[in-house]
Structures are given as structure tokens and as C-alpha cells.
Amino acid sequence: MEKTWNNRAWFLVLPVLLLVAFSAIIPLMTVVNYSVQDTFGNNVFFWAGLDWFQELLHSPRFWQALARNLVFSGIILAIEVPLGILIALNMPKAGWGVPVCLVLMALPLLIPWNVVGMIWQVFGRVDIGLLGKTLSLLGVDYNYVQDPVDAWITIIVMDVWHWTSLVVLLCYAGLVSIPDAYYQAAKIDGASGWSVFRYIQLPKMHRVLLIAVLLRFMDSFMIYTEPFVITGGGPGNETTFLSIDLVKMAVGQFDLGPAAAMSLVYFLIVMLVSWVFYTVMTNYGQES
């Protein structure tokens, strides 16, 4: 039977299109418009051309913040993805332990970001925090307010505590969807634990891992609330990521033009890296 083409179904997409237009496209257009102008408020704008972009591209402040962001995202992915897989592999697959583990894993995800920042800010304090006080009693020279390395360690540990659960839950969902027949076949062949992981579990998890890597990259690359609450970008500018710098520029200094230019460059970088991750991991799946 010949299929009848009816493009009227496209009208069903119209509500989403309107929603995206008002929540994303119009604000993005406004940011582009602001990025080539200067303003002192009251909707009065002055043409600035490409000055803000040029200033941004020659600003050490921008490149340093970008480098911090890339290093932070790299460390986060290098820790959270293998750790998430390891925990998911060791979680029970049946029995009463399953709901207990799932609830325990979901708990950090339910806590609002600013509360997580506050928890770790107090937890790490040398005078009253459990972590900070204990470390100082043990003779460890730890002070995230003054030492950049300590500030980085605190933020990384906080992020690992907060978000590894997401990777665990996604990997666990991938693992439990593998039919028993695969494991039975591997057992008959006398496959080692590593072979089962390498040739059965990892390929079967690649779709959820793609989502996990993408989500964790985008989230860590755009991190704002937790480091802002814990360190406020300090000591000095050592934990000032792009998002913190952007808010300082746009809200603190009311430099809307430079902030808009920075937003667009930030947006392009996020799009590029996300596209590369997505393409590489999708095609890895097809080849395997």
C-alpha cells in the first residue's frame, strides 16, 4: 500500500517551537544584539561593533577562566565516570539491597545546589567544620579559604559527592537491561571478569555512558552555584570559572556588552565540545 504523506502533523510541534522561541531564541537574539553594543541602562544603546569580542579574546582573565573550566571538567569526567561505573558494577542486582542502594544514590541529587555549596562550605571550615577541624587535628595543613589547591580539592570532592550518583544510576540502568543470556554465554566460554566487562557490559552501557558524559561535561563546564557559595571564586581568582566571571561582569559591573560577547563565546565552546563528545560516542557505538 502506498504511504500517504501528510505534513500537517508538523503543526503539533508548534507549541514547543513557540516555547523554545520565547525561552531560548529571543533571549539568544537579544544577547547577540547586546554583544555589539554598549549601554548605561534605560534602553539606550551605543554601537560598539566587534570591540567586546576583540577585548575578550585578548583578555588573560577570560583565557584563565576558560582553562580552569576545561581542567575542572576534565578532572570531573576522569573521576566521576570510572567511579560511577565501578559503583554500578558492585551494586546488587536483586533483593532488598536494590531499593536501599537506589535511594542512597538518589539522595545527593535531591539536594539543591546552593545547599550543597553551603554544606561543604561549613564542612570544610577549619574552625567549626567536621572535615576542616578533623584534618587540622590530624596535622594536615588544610584551609580552602587561603590555599588554591585546597579550594580546588574541596570543590572537586564536593562535585564528586554530588554528581557521581547520576553516573551510577545511569550505568546501573544500562547494566540491568543486559539479558542474562549474554552472561550465560560468557560463562560457557569461560570468559574472565574483565572480558565480560570489556565485551558485554561496556558496549551495552555505551548509550547511557554517552548521556552521562554529556550531562556531566555540560554541567561541570557551566558550574556556578557550588563554587560561588564555597569560595566565591577565590582565593584570588583561583576558582573563578567562566560562569562566575560572567555573572560578575554582567550583574556586578553591569557590563552588558562584554558579558554578552563572553556568553556567546562560552555558548560556542559548549556547543563544539558537546557536539564532539556526542559524535565520537555515537559513532563508537555504531562501529562496535
Place this chain on the structure above:
Amino acid sequence: MNFSWMAWTLPTALFFGTIAALLIGMAVWEYFSPGGNPRHGILRFETTRGDRLFISLLGSGFINLAWLGLIGPQLWWALALSLVYAICVFRFV
């Protein structure tokens, strides 16, 4: 309705007009030649013509930024380079 807060200028309006024209052009192309023309190019993975437009636009953004950062604010040559890049993407990717 007052849209003065959007701070429109002629160059940005032309920029978005060009993007809209490209999207409309792609829709018309798809209407006359449905399926997106998927193929394996030099990147050795499947791309449709929508993917190729995305790669062209994203790459053009970075070409213009690199030109601005390394050479200067005269972006006409960067625009020409972006067009050559886009043609190469549509031809070989």
C-alpha cells in the same frame, strides 16, 4: 508591543535574517529532495545535509573568532574563508 529592550541593529538583523534564510532554504531543499542525503565523507561517519549545515555554521563561528583574535576586526576575509569552508564541508564531509 515594545521591543526596544532587544536592542536591534541592522547588522544583527541581517545576521539573523541570513540564518533564517538558510533554514528556509534547507527546508525547501528537503521538500524537493527528502531524506537529508545521508553519506559517509572524510570524517568517516554519517552526516545529513542538516549536520553539514551545523558543522559549517559552528566552524564559521570559530573561523571568525580566530580571525578576530589573531588578525584583526576586518572580518570580510574571514567571511570568505568561512564560505570556502562551508562549500568544502558540503562537498566532502
